[in-house]
Amino acid sequence: MARRTAASSYDERDVKVRPGRGSRPRSKLRPAHADAIPALVVAVDRGRYTCVLDGRTVTAMTARELGRKAVVVGDRVGLVGEVSGAPGTLARIVRVEQRATVLRRSADDDDPVERVIVANADQLMIVTAVADPEPRPRLIDRALVAAFDAGIEPLLCITKADLADPAPLVDAYAPLQVPAVVARRSPGTETTDVREVAEHLRDHVTVLIGHSGVGKSTLVNQLVPGADRATGKVNVVTGRGRHTSTSAVALPLPDGGWVIDTPGIRSFGLAHVDPNRLILAFPDLAAETPACPRGCHHFDGAPECALDVALAAGRVDPDRLASYRRLLASRDGQAGD
Template sequence: MRSRYTEHDQEHYERPRRRTRPRTKDRPSYDDAVDGLVVTVDRGRFTLLVEDRRVMAMKSRPLGRKGVVVGDRVRVVGDVSGDEGTLARIVEVHERSTVLRRTADDDDPVERVVVANASQLVVVAALADPEPRPRLIDRALVAAYDAGMQPVLLLTKADLADPETLLSTYRSLGVPYLVTQRGADLTEVRELLADRVSVLVGHSGVGKSTLVNALVPDAHREVGHVNAVTGRGRHTSTSVWMLALPGGGWIVDTPGIRSFGLAHVRPERLIEAFPDLDEMTEECPRGCSHGTEEPECGLDAARESGAADPIRIDSFRRLLDARERSAEDH
């Protein structure tokens, strides 16, 4: 049969074949990779500590969409000299021990990992100037319990207001706390942070940057001021930074936040942080959230029988309600 096209027709010539890489199950071993610690992230570039050197790195393509955040322990290849202009590659992220998450809002399905591998969450709140905002404190505590981190309440500016009013709200939860003020001795704070990885969260203007500068003299974190009209602080920290403490341990300074979305937190995860109350919910109906409106909740039975402290139950349910309230705290 005669061909439709002759050698003079363009269609006669064979189309070039698509070039494809041969498929293989073999993956790079990265035997020469070294360990690093992510201390800050800025627009797709990661600052790592490799031994005692600061190394700039990017994420390798095989990691795909896997996120890399401050606090991650990673393996890195390439130029890890730390010299100016060099760029290494992160090829592996070690398993995380804890993950602190938040969502932008309570109806936002997208979780954002704030910090990895931290052991305690230090909620910094000013007793005045700006006024304390218990709703944000509640939400930060919920995030800490969900992440499996130890929450700590650190109250600043005690020279301006009596801390007892605020402490009475949280004492029944058993949350450890410290009270400090400008120029005060920070020995207890240093002991609290020693040999731990601690994340500092709080509204702008509560004194986080001042505290960080006192604990890490070469941190040089910018200090802001509180607006006399709105009572709100100005954002001075714009990214998450992990800083080594002179006496051992790390602190992670986060930007001042106005919201802490909790769409990712499940009620069953929250009550597991309170073993005494969790034990009293074993006979709850399936799907019970342990809230105030739940019928036949074991916490109500424990309250009526005197088996549990009613103040502690109310405090837990306040945290539970924090999941449902608006993230904004005006």
């Protein structure tokens, strides 16, 4: 047989082309997962999500198609795969439903990164002790700003009322029309009477926040029998509590609703909050602001601010305006503890 010449031996049909990595066209279509089962995320731990559905607990991970979308406690999700909840099984979260509310904070006021604390809460209970440790009004103010910005109803819960009179603290927030509940220890015991607190939480999804040592986990343990949240003591030197809760967890209340316990916080950054939105939480004050000059931020002493005109005319409550401006100052880091 005659040899092929170099020029005639091969042509392009002889070359086997192997597709390179990533050369396969990616479809933008994603599975609809119409059969996904709805569930509620109640805990998050190192990439594993504890979900509840139909009275059982299921462990899940996020599906690849969700990408970097964060899933947090309180999210309502769709699950596929192994949803029996049997030991060693793992379901997949394939969908995160639209959130009704999002409570978020930043590490500080200069940090542009928002950290979502919980989703779909309709009530924020700010827990503070009247003493041991001392109240931190600036943290309370900042939590109120976050609640107003998120459209979540705030509730002030004052603990350790047997150590000091809670009335001054309650009165300080009365102009903001923030409801307050006082949790007192039962005489001669270490047990706190939580019946009034439970009434405020019934049929709500309530997230608890507060700095360490104020008694959040103690409240949760009495509100939810068997919760077994770790509790700690206040450091006698620093006057601060020790972090006992390390992650957020949602727990069902015996009489209906959910309570979400969160780790104690030392700071509450509000870089994500637009000060111009805060006025919307105060309809009586917002009604006066159309007469403000353009760009007015409504601070105390702002030139030609219509709120000062309304104050002089007696159209706004002076205590309420002062409280609103205190929140503004807290948002901009101008107020101390």
